[in-house]
Amino acid sequence: MGQSFAETYQEIENRVRTAYHSAVGKRRRELVTPALILDLDVAKRNIDFMATRLKSLHAKLRPHIKVQKNVQLAKMQVEAGAIGVCTATVWEAIVMSAGGIKDVLIANEVVGKEKLEALAQAAKSGDLTVTVDDARNAGELSSAVSKAGSKIDVILEIDVGMGRGGVRSSDQAVKLAQNVSKLPGLTFRGVQGYEGHCMLEPDREVRIRKARQAMDHLGEALNRLAESGFKCDIVSAGGTGTYDITGADPRVTEIQAGSYVFMDNFHGNLVPGFSRSLTVLGTVVIKHGDTIVFDCGRKSIGLDFVQGTMVDYPSYAARYFAEEHALFDVDEKCPLNLGDRMEFIPGYAPSTVNLYDAYHVVEDGVVTDIWPIIPRGPGHGGLLS
Numbered sequence: 001m002g003q004s005f006a007e008t009y010q011e012i013e014n015r016v017r018t019a020y021h022s023a024v025g026k027r028r029r030e031l032v033t034p035a036l037i038l039d040l041d042v043a044k045r046n047i048d049f050m051a052t053r054l055k056s057l058h059a060k061l062r063p064h065i066k067v068q069k070n071v072q073l074a075k076m077q078v079e080a081g082a083i084g085v086c087t088a089t090v091w092e093a094i095v096m097s098a099g100g101i102k103d104v105l106i107a108n109e110v111v112g113k114e115k116l117e118a119l120a121q122a123a124k125s126g127d128l129t130v131t132v133d134d135a136r137n138a139g140e141l142s143s144a145v146s147k148a149g150s151k152i153d154v155i156l157e158i159d160v161g162m163g164r165g166g167v168r169s170s171d172q173a174v175k176l177a178q179n180v181s182k183l184p185g186l187t188f189r190g191v192q193g194y195e196g197h198c199m200l201e202p203d204r205e206v207r208i209r210k211a212r213q214a215m216d217h218l219g220e221a222l223n224r225l226a227e228s229g230f231k232c233d234i235v236s237a238g239g240t241g242t243y244d245i246t247g248a249d250p251r252v253t254e255i256q257a258g259s260y261v262f263m264d265n266f267h268g269n270l271v272p273g274f275s276r277s278l279t280v281l282g283t284v285v286i287k288h289g290d291t292i293v294f295d296c297g298r299k300s301i302g303l304d305f306v307q308g309t310m311v312d313y314p315s316y317a318a319r320y321f322a323e324e325h326a327l328f329d330v331d332e333k334c335p336l337n338l339g340d341r342m343e344f345i346p347g348y349a350p351s352t353v354n355l356y357d358a359y360h361v362v363e364d365g366v367v368t369d370i371w372p373i374i375p376r377g378p379g380h381g382g383l384l385s
């Protein structure tokens, strides 16, 4: 038998920590660029702020760790009161579980033989829950856990208006719950209704209205499931853009917000009370007249919805971000010269983090630790090796 996921996780963690160790003790703007910086003082304040806000809301917090892909931060969130975490992929769930996080929900469907086998294997030692929206997938999941000799909790995804995952009607929800409850190795626990289509709404009043409509849709499914004898212990929904709206709904038991820990230019303008804790450090590598170019293009900064900006000079808009270059048009007031360093706020934090091996963890302006990003990238990141 090969080594366990916990052993592989530990091996990757040790390798990354060793590879970046020489940065420990340096000041945040002295690092080799591009470098990913986590300001731990700010992240802690964000975690505390969310924990305080949630005390006055109905739902508990289950942070979405696809944003950070890091066990150390997840542990801080749990210590601050989160009930567990949720993940986008089976690999992230395996990492969280191997790293010691109890109660891990994969807030997505897991499809494909290798992934189901890995999930079934990990369910032997971890407390895992997975989302399903399809009877065939539920059958394959049941076969995988039966074969591995494990068991797994299941929640149904209900589409609440986003049009991505989730059964499309309450009738389908009831049928799928009946199906799941008959399958060996699976335990029906509840539902997920992620209102992702509301997160981008800049007008708060419109966001509130849309998010409430989405939860009413989820409520219909909850009623139909209850009438058919299916009690939902877990009703999981919400994100950073709606945490205080959906979190106040008495039907919702947990909120899946993730980006609040970093914030980025996308979320920073939508939800007040949180500050930017994640930056990318770059260097001016070209300067001609009013054009300056940094060494941190799209391979260094995620820009899914909005552009990255300079921390010290936020008013200069980027002309464009190319693969390895970030071009800015500046004027005589900008003192940056060849070789100067600058930190950038990412457009979108989750797709930025995914590009790096590790966070340079900064406290009081100095790197105090290296925290690995595992799995790096979209896949298993070496977990299957």
Ligand SMILES: Cc1ncc(COP(=O)(O)O)c(C=O)c1O
Residues within 6 Å of the ligand: 064, 067, 107, 194, 196, 199, 238, 239, 240, 241, 256, 257, 258, 259, 260
């Ligand atoms: C299923 C699910 N839940 C929750 C979130 C919320 O994430 P965030 O708080 O980062 O907006 C996302 C984001 O994509 C998601 O896909």
